[in-house]
Amino acid sequence: MSVDGAEIGRAAAGAATQAVLRSLAWLANHASARSLPLKQGDVIITGARIGALPLNGKTVLVEAEGFEPVSARFE
Secondary structure (H helix, E strand, O other): OEEOOEEOOOOOOOOOHHHHHHHHHHHHHHHHHOOOOOOOOOOOOOOOOOOOOOOOOOEEEEOOOOOOOEEEEOO
């Protein structure tokens, strides 16, 4: 994970990608069954591995093997 171009954390271990994807599928099905389907642009936080960060006014880039990079600007 990087903030404004500087790496601020790297998760070396944690839940396997397949376990996270199974949990995400469960969440999507659970929300949809309650008429609250996930929508494009929704952000799902699967856990904190590097701790809380003050992000106001910063751009965050997250890269994970097997996935496209994701960036967001916090205003």
